[in-house]
Amino acid sequence: MTIWDLPTSGFKAFCHVARLVHEKSDVVPMIAEVFREFGYEGASLGRITERTGLGKGSLYHFFPGGKVEMAREILAHVDHWFVENVFRPLERDAPREAIEGMWAATADYFHSGRRICLVGAFALDETREPFASEIRIYFARWIKALRGAMARGGVDAREARLLAEAAVGGIQGALVLARAMNDPKLFTRRLVHMADEIDRALSAAKSPR
Amino acid sequence: MTIWDLPTSGFKAFCHVARLVHEKSDVVPMIAEVFREFGYEGASLGRITERTGLGKGSLYHFFPGGKVEMAREILAHVDHWFVENVFRPLERDAPREAIEGMWAATADYFHSGRRICLVGAFALDETREPFASEIRIYFARWIKALRGAMARGGVDAREARLLAEAAVGGIQGALVLARAMNDPKLFTRRLVHMADEIDRALSAAKSPR
DNA sequence: TCATTAGTGTACTGCTTGGTACAATACAAA
DNA sequence: TTTGTATTGTACCAAGCAGTACACTAATGA
Numbered sequence: 001m002t003i004w005d006l007p008t009s010g011f012k013a014f015c016h017v018a019r020l021v022h023e024k025s026d027v028v029p030m031i032a033e034v035f036r037e038f039g040y041e042g043a044s045l046g047r048i049t050e051r052t053g054l055g056k057g058s059l060y061h062f063f064p065g066g067k068v069e070m071a072r073e074i075l076a077h078v079d080h081w082f083v084e085n086v087f088r089p090l091e092r093d094a095p096r097e098a099i100e101g102m103w104a105a106t107a108d109y110f111h112s113g114r115r116i117c118l119v120g121a122f123a124l125d126e127t128r129e130p131f132a133s134e135i136r137i138y139f140a141r142w143i144k145a146l147r148g149a150m151a152r153g154g155v156d157a158r159e160a161r162l163l164a165e166a167a168v169g170g171i172q173g174a175l176v177l178a179r180a181m182n183d184p185k186l187f188t189r190r191l192v193h194m195a196d197e198i199d200r201a202l203s204a205a206k207s208p209r
Numbered sequence: 210m211t212i213w214d215l216p217t218s219g220f221k222a223f224c225h226v227a228r229l230v231h232e233k234s235d236v237v238p239m240i241a242e243v244f245r246e247f248g249y250e251g252a253s254l255g256r257i258t259e260r261t262g263l264g265k266g267s268l269y270h271f272f273p274g275g276k277v278e279m280a281r282e283i284l285a286h287v288d289h290w291f292v293e294n295v296f297r298p299l300e301r302d303a304p305r306e307a308i309e310g311m312w313a314a315t316a317d318y319f320h321s322g323r324r325i326c327l328v329g330a331f332a333l334d335e336t337r338e339p340f341a342s343e344i345r346i347y348f349a350r351w352i353k354a355l356r357g358a359m360a361r362g363g364v365d366a367r368e369a370r371l372l373a374e375a376a377v378g379g380i381q382g383a384l385v386l387a388r389a390m391n392d393p394k395l396f397t398r399r400l401v402h403m404a405d406e407i408d409r410a411l412s413a414a415k416s417p418r
Numbered sequence: 419t420c421a422t423t424a425g426t427g428t429a430c431t432g433c434t435t436g437g438t439a440c441a442a443t444a445c446a447a448a
Numbered sequence: 449t450t451t452g453t454a455t456t457g458t459a460c461c462a463a464g465c466a467g468t469a470c471a472c473t474a475a476t477g478a
Contacts, residue, residue, distance in 0.1 A: 021444060021455055039334040041250035045436060056437080057456045066437065116333055123389035124330045125248040132391075139389045162402050165386065166379065169399060173382025177374065180332035180348045182341075190378060193371050230425055230474060254466060265467080266426045275467065 024062045027052055032074045036118045040071060040128050068130060071122075075134050078118055081109070082142065090145035095153035096202060102146070103195050106171060113178035113187025120172045142168050150198065154205030163198055170194050233271045236261055241283045245327045249280060249337050277339060280331075284343050287327055290318070291351065299354035304362035305411060311355070312404045315380060322387035322396025329381045351377050359407065363414030372407055379403050 030052045035043045045067065049055060054062075063069040085105045089098045110117065119138050122128045128135075143164045150160035170190060178187035239261045244252045254276065258264060263271075272278040294314045298307045319326065328347050331337045337344075352373045359369035379399060387396035 037335040039248055039250060039336070041248060042334060042336045044434080046434075054455095055457055057440095057458080060437075061455060120385045120389070121333045123385050124325055124333065125251060126246040127248070127251045135389045136391065139386055143386075162398070165383075165395060165399060166402060169382030169386045169395075170375065170379055171382065172385040173378030173380065174374075176329045176332050176381040176385075177348055177352075177378045180329070180344045182345065186374060186378075189371070190374060193375060232425095253464080255464075263425095264427050266428080266470095269467075270425060 022052075022054060022058065027054060027062065028073060028077050031070055032077060032118060035071060035074055036116060036121065039121060039125070041125075043067075071128075071131060072134070075119065075122070075131055075138075079134065079138050082138070085109075087141050087145045090149045095149040098149050099146070099153075099195075099198060099202075103191055107188065107191055110171075110175060110187070111184075113175060113184040116175050116179055117172060120175065139168060150201065153202045155201050156205070159201060163201055167194050167198065231261075231263060231267065236263060236271065237283060237286050240279055241286060241327060244280060244283055245325060245330065248330060248334070252276075280337075280340060281343070284328065284331070284340055284347075288343065288347050291347065294318075296350050296354045299358045304358040307358050308355070308362075308404075308407060308411075312400055316397065316400055319380075319384060319396070320393075322384060322393040325384050325388055326381060329384065348377060359410065362411045364410050365414070368410060372410055376403050376407065 031043075031048055034048050034051050038044075038047060045056060045059065048059065048070075052059075059070075060066065063073065065072075086102050089101050092098070093101070109115075119135055122131055123135050123139075143161075146164040146167060147157075147160045150163060151157055155163070171194075174187045174190040177190075178184055240252075240257055243257050243260050247253075247256060254265060254268065257268065257279075261268075268279075269275065272282065274281075295311050298310050301307070302310070318324075328344055331340055332344050332348075352370075355373040355376060356366075356369045359372060360366055364372070380403075383396045383399040386399075387393055
């Protein structure tokens with residue numbers, strides 16, 4: 001069997017340069033990047049068209065609900081990534097390894113501080129109120145999953161909450177600072193610092209005095 | 210001497226309800242609030258007019274440079290507040306008292322997490338690039354002032370830097386989280402937690418083993 | 419009182435916005 | 449090759465956008 005025997009979708013996935021027609025799945029990340037860079041109001045259909053190469057015809061074919069639906073699907077897409085790569089491991093795996101994995105995934109996802117958090121950016125202004133529920137759920141689950149992992153690792157419940165809020169909030173703040181000062185190293189430094197703090201709490205719990 | 214003997218500006222300041230004419234100084238904070246709530250792109254002249262009661266005539270009389278000038282003056286206004294109430298005390302006063310004052314001023318300014326940081330919000334998206342320099346200076350000075358205060362308090366230089374970045378970033382992150390989860394208590398809790406950490410470092414420095 | 423300045427309201431510009439309609443094309447399967 | 453569907457380009461719409469022009473009124477100081 002050669003590549004030519006694959007079903008069309010397989011062929012298209014193989015040599016996607018030749019494709020004349022897009023699929024929704026590969027257009028969502030592109031649109032996500034526009035929202036990330038310009039915010040909800042700033043992400044005009046013009047900019048989205050420019051970035052994706054898709055005209056309004058295609059855009060409204062994929063997202064009949066227009067801009068609001070695009071934003072909603074993109075948030076869901078981001079949420080799904082974090083559920084698979086961060087939240088579920090934290091909820092399921094061994095605490096130390098899961099938390100270690102969280103730091104790695106986070107550093108990777110945010111391009112070491114060069115890329116901002118779309119959900120965090122959306123949280124900040126009023127015009128994105130339609131997505132308030134999705135935004136709340138995202139952060140709540142992150143904090144809860146991290147808290148849970150620490151608790152399973154023997155950390156006191158109250159301290160686990162404080163540290164989880166510090167970590168999730170700290171990541172958001174580090175993204176703001178790294179971007180404001182144009183200094184990705186600040187982001188990395190903060191991540192290491194926070195990882196150390198949680199590590200210390202876990203170690204103290206495992207060998208109580 | 211009665212209120213009637215005051216110069217007109219004094220009278221206007223006294224019974225400002227009766228004023229038919231605005232002054233730039235009392236319109237800047239109103240516009241700031243619109244930018245804070247809707248972001249740069251979302252803060253349309255229509256919304257600004259609605260909020261301030263000022264028509265385009267007045268708006269362009271005060272800010273001939275239009276929206277960009279408004280944003281610039283508002284950033285300067287915010288920066289000035291922080292210089293007076295946070296940065297200068299940190300740079301000048303006794304470390305413990307100055308840092309204590311910073312937490313109080315911060316909690317107050319951000320309405321215990323119900324109000325976001327305009328500079329932080331501006332930092333996040335691309336359309337505000339014209340203000341990149343002001344934004345960088347604001348955060349850099351805050352971190353440097355806090356670092357300096359801790360160093361004066363005897364904290365090791367490296368630790369002072371980590372803690373200062375943690376605090377300033379932590380405030381930004383706490384604002385994102387508090388707003389995302391609609392939970393001002395989270396903001397207060399984070400502030401207390403961060404204050405404790407710095408307190409501990411200062412205490413450890415004052416009584417070295 | 420009167421001239422000057424500071425502040426205001428309104429009507430207008432040209433452009434961009436999000437959104438719609440629909441005919442034309444690309445594609446997959448039979 | 450034909451047929452039905454998925455995708456796309458284009459022209460169009462009303463509303464809103466930032467910004468301009470200018471006549472107007474309010475406040476000030478002489």
